[in-house]
Structures are given as structure tokens and as C-alpha cells.
Amino acid sequence: MQELNPLQIAQRLHQLTEVSVALGDTHGTPALLDRILRVAKGMTDADGGTLYRPSEDRRSLCFHISINDTLGIHQGGASGQPIDIAPVPLYDEEGNKNLASVAAYAANCNQSVNIDDVYRAEAFNFSGMRSFDAAFGYHSQSFLTVPMTDHEGELVGVLQLINAKDPATGAIRAFTQTDQRFIEALAAQAASALTKQLLIQQLETLLESLVNLINIGIDEKSPYTGRHCQFVPELTMLLAEAVHQTTEGPLASFSMTDADRKELWLAGLLHDCGKITTPVHIVDKATKLETIFDRIHLVDTRFEVLLRDCEIRALREKCQAGADHGAIDARCEEEQARIRADREFLRHANLGGEGMSEADQARVRRIGQIRWTGPGGVEQDFLSENEILNLTVRFGTLTEAERKVINNHIDVSVRMLESLPWPKHLKNVPEYAGGHHERMDGKGYPRGLTRDQMSVQARIMAIADIFEALTAADRPYKKGKLLSESLNILGKFALNGHIDPDLFDIFVRNKVYIEFARRNMDAHQIDSVDESAIPGYRP
Known part of the structure; x- marks a missing residue:
């Protein structure tokens, strides 16, 4: 097979450069992997290709994407079509490396394998491929298998291309050494892009795990506060979605992307993180004389x-x-x-x-x-x-001094959150979480902000925090209020400058309160609500 001429090589180099930039701009692992395989096919004029990913235990290769133009196959990846093919084992039952499968060999030896004609190759077991050919009336011939490894030499995938075609005649040809070198270069760039995405996902997972770690600590210290830390973000998101869907009124311009939703959700989970420092006998003070025990x-x-x-x-x-x-x-x-x-x-x-x-x-x-x-x-x-x-x-049940200790949790929360090096897409978490005790009239704490100084998200969280606290039936120091009572109190808060009246209007008008109540409130608390009688609300 004739190698590429200088012009063709220059074109491929240009294509490889464009692909490198494109891979960096591709968001989402399925889309990235699909792009990698399609670019590899296009570069070599391959009829088909498979992308393998190592299993979680790293003992086998799983079919992640499979494409074959002649057979019209596109499974896995961004296609949404499942791949029902058994994984390729990387080791046998005794723990020895599997060197019989070409994909496993490339993975285990970190070495590319270029085969001109698989029906004449004797070094590997191609029984599975032959069964595939017989079942689909296909003829596999040339194979190029390239491992993808990260910066530490860890396997992240295996790229396998099938049946390179002559662009002029369409005849099946072997993959050239130039093909192999370009695909190895692509595999290295793709592995780097994939590793970057995996690292981002791992960091986000780690962050969410740290959030859960804090909430576990709060929950173990006070199960009542732990429940609150789970329900406030849920109610926050219910109200935020209702505001997002609003098409008229003063909040019609508010909208959220998926990244905005994630940022707000994290802020909700962390809004009371400072309570991990609050003495439990104050957090859970059920009676006036209670400290470690009820005096x-x-x-x-x-x-x-x-x-x-x-x-x-x-x-x-x-x-x-x-x-x-x-x-x-x-x-x-x-x-x-x-x-x-x-x-x-x-x-x-x-x-x-x-x-x-x-x-x-x-x-x-x-x-x-x-x-x-x-x-x-x-x-x-x-x-x-x-x-x-x-x-x-x-x-x-709290004295003035104890109430100051309780209120201090928000200062601690803000200090804790502001001490973290938040990435750009999460930079507002401290502001959202730290504003849930502020008031529209500037009489809240810790900073005495007014409505105009607060984000819509922080104002949303303030309503969620109060409503959950009013309706919570598990507090040791009070009974959960009826739904109608809670809305009556919130309505008075909307009138006296405590909460945002426009958000409260959406909270009632879009029935956010009843959706949350049906999910999380005790049945006996969900009484009949006359919306026309709610202070500050006009049906």
C-alpha cells in the first residue's frame, strides 16, 4: 500500500490540529468518545470502529461504542443504543494477562497492533470476529488497534479500527504506518482530553462527597438539622424552577442553566454547614432548662x-x-x-x-x-x-445569648464557604448559602443586606429555609405547623419586609407549597388552604 504524499500528510496534520482544538471544546464524556472514534475513522477512511473502556475493576475491556458504516451500526456512546456484547477479559482465571485477544493485548502491553488481514493472522484469536462476519454477512480484513493511556500510563481506553478503504476505489486496504502514527497521535490527544474530563468529574464528585460528609457530620450531631439540610435544597429547587418557568411579572427574566442549577443545589446543601460548630445542646434545645439534660x-x-x-x-x-x-x-x-x-x-x-x-x-x-x-x-x-x-x-426555648450562638452559624457558614477556592461555575455558592437569613428590609443577618443587594437565588433560599422550619414536625422544641398556618406566617413576612413578596407570589400561585407538602410533610399537617385568605397574596 502506497504511503501518503506530502500534501495528504499536511492535510492530516491540519485535521489533527483542528481535532485537538475540537476535543478540548467537547463537553460530556459520551460526546467526546463519539467524536474520537468518528475522527479516527475519518482520518483513515475506516469502515468501522470500536472504542473500549476498562471496567471499574480494570479486569476487562467493555465495548463502549461500536460503529460500522456498511452494516449501518451505531451502538453505545451518544447514540443511546445499548451494546449487548460480552466484555473482553484482560486476565484469565489464574490472573495471567490475556494476550490472545488483540484488544486485550494492546491494552496489556500498551502497544499498537496493525494487522493487514485478520484471516491470515495467527498470533491472535479472532473467533469472535469470524462469528460476527458469519452472522452479518460481513468480511473483516484490516485491523488497527491502539491503546489510549493517560499521563501516568494508566489505560483509559482502546481504539480499534476495521477495514481501511481506498478513497478512490472503495477497496479494502491495509492501514499504513502513517495511518498508525496519526491514530497514535490522535489517541494520545484523545486520552488527554478524556483524562481532563474524568478529572473534572472526579473533582465534582469529590466536592459533592465533601458536602455529604459535612451533612453526615451535622446529621449525626443533630438529626433534626440533618433533615433540614436535605429538605431546604429540595424546596429551593422547586421554587427556583417555578421562577425559571415564569413568563410575566418582575421575575420573568430569571432563568437557569444546568450549571446554575448545580450551583444553587450545592448552596442549598451547604447553607447550614456552620452548624457543625454549634453546640448540640443549643441546636436541639427542646426545653428552656435543657443543656446536656433537662434541668x-x-x-x-x-x-x-x-x-x-x-x-x-x-x-x-x-x-x-x-x-x-x-x-x-x-x-x-x-x-x-x-x-x-x-x-x-x-x-x-x-x-x-x-x-x-x-x-x-x-x-x-x-x-x-x-x-x-x-x-x-x-x-x-x-x-x-x-x-x-x-x-x-x-x-x-433559647436565651438571647444562646440565640446569638445559633445565629453565629451563618457567620461560620460564610467563613467556611468563602475559604474554599470555588471554580468559576460555583463562585456564587457562598453568596447564595450565606443570604438565607437576610431580610428584604435590611434587618436580617449577618450582613444586613437589602433586597436589591441580594441575588434572586439567595432570596429563594430564604423562603425555603423559613417554610421548611415552620412545617418541620421533627424538631424537639416545637410541633410542625399546619400548612395553612405556615402560609399565613409567610404571607405576613412578605408584607413586613422579611421575605421577597414577588417570590412568595410565585410560591403560592404555582402551588410550590403543596408539591413540597405532599412529598415531605405529615398528612395531618396538610389541611385545606384558602389562598384568598393568605396575607399579602392576591389570587
């Missing part, structure tokens, strides 16, 4: 002491001459009834709630000043300053 039980013990002291005093009085036992018993019962009432009151106050009255707060302080005899016979106030501080918390 209300210590208070109960003091009440038992008061009850017994009362009984002992009564018994001592009865021992005195002329004592009025009936009056003594009446006073004792009255005092013990007051003690039991105070105990029940503190138990109830310890649970927290939507709002504690000034009268109830004053009663806690009065009870706190009762004197009792503690360990060692020391008389002291019934409640410590810290216990009074906790039991008089007006809303929820």
Missing part, C-alpha cells in the same frame, strides 16, 4: 424537698402539747397544693411557646425567690439566676 428534673427534686419539709414541719407541730391537728393538716395541705401548683407551672413554662406573658415571667421570678435548704444545710433561693433567665424566655 427541670433538678427543680422537681427541690419541690420534693419543699413538700417533705412542709410535712416535717407539720409533724413537729403536732408533737407539741395542745396542737390543733386539724388546723395543722389544713395548713400543710394548702401549702403543699401551692407548691404542686408552682411545680406544674414551671413544668409548663419550661416547654417554651409562642409568647410568655409578663405575669407568667413575674411568677417565675417570685418562685425563684422562695427559700429552701439545699445540700449541706445551706439555705438559698429556689432558682438560680441562670434558671430564672431561661424560664422567662418569652419566645421558644
